[in-house]
Amino acid sequence: MCRTSQSHVMTRLRFNEISRYFFAILVSLWRRVQIGRTGTRTTAIHCTGCTNSDMLSRLVFVSASALKSSGPLGAGLVQASRCLHTSPQTLAPVPPLPEEGGKTRHGIIPEEIFQFLYPKTGVTGPYMLGTGLLLYMLSKEIYVINHETFAAACIGIVIIYGTKKFGPSVAAFADKLNEDKVAKAQEVKDLATRSLTEAIQEEEKEQWRVEGRGALFDAKRNNVQMLLETNHRERLHMVTNEVKKRLDYQISLQNLHRRMQQEHLVDWVEKSVIKSITPQQEKESIAKCITDLKLLAKTTQAKATA
Amino acid sequence: MALNFFDQFMSPTYMGIPLMALALTLPWLLYPTPTTRWLNNRLLTLQSWFINRFTQQLLMPLNVGGHKWALMLTSLMMFLFTINLLGLLPYTFTPTTQLSLNMGLAVPLWLATVIIGMRNQPTAALGHLLPEGTPALLIPVLIIIETISLFIRPLALGVRLTANLTAGHLLIQLIATAVYVLLPMMTTVALLTATVLFLLTLLEVAVAMIQAYVFVLLLSLYLQENV
Numbered sequence: 001m002c003r004t005s006q007s008h009v010m011t012r013l014r015f016n017e018i019s020r021y022f023f024a025i026l027v028s029l030w031r032r033v034q035i036g037r038t039g040t041r042t043t044a045i046h047c048t049g050c051t052n053s054d055m056l057s058r059l060v061f062v063s064a065s066a067l068k069s070s071g072p073l074g075a076g077l078v079q080a081s082r083c084l085h086t087s088p089q090t091l092a093p094v095p096p097l098p099e100e101g102g103k104t105r106h107g108i109i110p111e112e113i114f115q116f117l118y119p120k121t122g123v124t125g126p127y128m129l130g131t132g133l134l135l136y137m138l139s140k141e142i143y144v145i146n147h148e149t150f151a152a153a154c155i156g157i158v159i160i161y162g163t164k165k166f167g168p169s170v171a172a173f174a175d176k177l178n179e180d181k182v183a184k185a186q187e188v189k190d191l192a193t194r195s196l197t198e199a200i201q202e203e204e205k206e207q208w209r210v211e212g213r214g215a216l217f218d219a220k221r222n223n224v225q226m227l228l229e230t231n232h233r234e235r236l237h238m239v240t241n242e243v244k245k246r247l248d249y250q251i252s253l254q255n256l257h258r259r260m261q262q263e264h265l266v267d268w269v270e271k272s273v274i275k276s277i278t279p280q281q282e283k284e285s286i287a288k289c290i291t292d293l294k295l296l297a298k299t300t301q302a303k304a305t306a
Numbered sequence: 307m308a309l310n311f312f313d314q315f316m317s318p319t320y321m322g323i324p325l326m327a328l329a330l331t332l333p334w335l336l337y338p339t340p341t342t343r344w345l346n347n348r349l350l351t352l353q354s355w356f357i358n359r360f361t362q363q364l365l366m367p368l369n370v371g372g373h374k375w376a377l378m379l380t381s382l383m384m385f386l387f388t389i390n391l392l393g394l395l396p397y398t399f400t401p402t403t404q405l406s407l408n409m410g411l412a413v414p415l416w417l418a419t420v421i422i423g424m425r426n427q428p429t430a431a432l433g434h435l436l437p438e439g440t441p442a443l444l445i446p447v448l449i450i451i452e453t454i455s456l457f458i459r460p461l462a463l464g465v466r467l468t469a470n471l472t473a474g475h476l477l478i479q480l481i482a483t484a485v486y487v488l489l490p491m492m493t494t495v496a497l498l499t500a501t502v503l504f505l506l507t508l509l510e511v512a513v514a515m516i517q518a519y520v521f522v523l524l525l526s527l528y529l530q531e532n533v
Binding site (some may be wrong): 033094097101145146147148149150151152154155157161168171173174175177181182 | 342343344345346347348349351352355394395396397404478479482483485486494503504507508511
């Protein structure tokens with residue numbers, strides 16, 4: 001609950017501002033009186049723009065501050081209460097919320113009371129105070145035990161049981177609500193961080209790929225060179241083959257020529273020889289052949305009978 | 307000081323100064339104001355969560371015209387809820403046990419719904435007086451009956467809340483008195499009665515919350531018909 005802004009307003013009002021407010025109020029009142037007389041609507045609209053309650057509330061502030069700055073107490077009243085302020089009196093930066101709530105003993109009585117009474121009455125002091133107070137009120141019949149006491153006991157049991165049983169789970173639920181809020185915002189942040197990291201990694205990969213591009217081109221170049229080389233060699237082979245074929249043809253042609261020449265020569269020689277054989281020579285040769293044959297027949301016969 | 311059974315239902319005064327205004331406005335102090343922080347303490351988180359869920363739940367069946375009543379209905383619910391529950395504490399005064407308060411809440415709100423219905427969609431509002439599918443002979447009778455039921459609504463709203471709370475409180479007082487009187491005489495019986503009192507207290511806690519919810523729910527239903 002930040003009511004401190006109002007106290008700031010009050011301390012800073014000065015006399016000329018107070019007089020200005022009074023004047024503004026007087027003017028608005030005068031205008032309303034005039035409207036009542038003439039009954040025109042146009043000025044009424046202008047006046048109701050700054051509403052009546054606005055003026056009246058300023059009147060309240062004005063009178064309070066007028067009280068504060070005048071009189072025997074005066075401005076000192078605001079300054080005197082400053083030592084009782086426990087929270088910082090500014091709104092920015094926003095002060096952090098405490099992690100734990102106020103410490104209490106037995107769930108209700110603030111720990112500060114025990115600390116306050118400790119120096120004078122020790123550890124049992126507040127308990128003695130409580131018991132004594134209770135017994136005092138009962139014995140002097142300041143508090144009378146009646147039917148309401150039992151009703152109070154019942155509702156007390158219900159409240160205490162409820163708090164003890166459902167307190168932790170409700171607190172956990174409230175914490176979970178806050179944590180879910182934080183988690184949602186964190187999720188957005190994490191998603192952004194993740195997508196940006198992934199983008200960075202992709203970019204680095206692309207840069208690495210660019211480096212490898214040279215090797216790729218070299219490989220491609222080598223490929224092309226090999227293809228050209230293979231082609232060249234194939235053509236060389238083809239050329240040699242063709243040339244060889246041509247040369248073989250020529251060789252075989254020459255060989256043919258020579259053979260034909262040889263055969264022709266042999267034929268001519270045979271013909272001439274045959275032509276040269278006289279009939280007498282023929283007879284002699286045939287007689288020789290017959291004698292040879294007879295001889296042979298004899299020898300074989302002799303071999304056979306032997 | 308001896309307590310009369312009906313003292314708890316008397317409008318509280320202190321030396322002639324009526325304290326009804328205090329009884330009605332002081333429960334507001336129990337609810338922290340929402341801050342401009344993003345994450346709040348547990349109480350404020352739970353309060354905001356509850357109010358948001360309740361409003362969402364209540365306004366779901368209403369069309370957009372009915373959403374203007376969100377603030378009215380939710381604040382009414384929180385008001386009745388708190389006052390009913392605080393009334394269960396001992397020696398407290400429950401303003402909602404006063405018929406005047408409850409009628410003062412029920413009649414204007416009900417009348418507002420009726421007037422809105424009659425003004426914006428008179429045929430539809432009057433059409434509610436005849437449920438669908440009634441046989442032709444019953445039409446005149448049914449219209450009269452539905453009109454009577456329409457006018458009984460504010461009475462029912464107010465008296466329901468008053469009667470439930472008054473009866474509950476009275477019962478608690480009576481049974482607590484029984485326990486008190488029986489305790490020296492027949493202790494076992496007193497203990498049994500104390501058990502009954504305990505169960506009754508539980509019931510009253512439930513009734514306090516439910517009655518507040520029913521009041522607001524019925525108003526939202528009447529609004530649904532007319533908006």
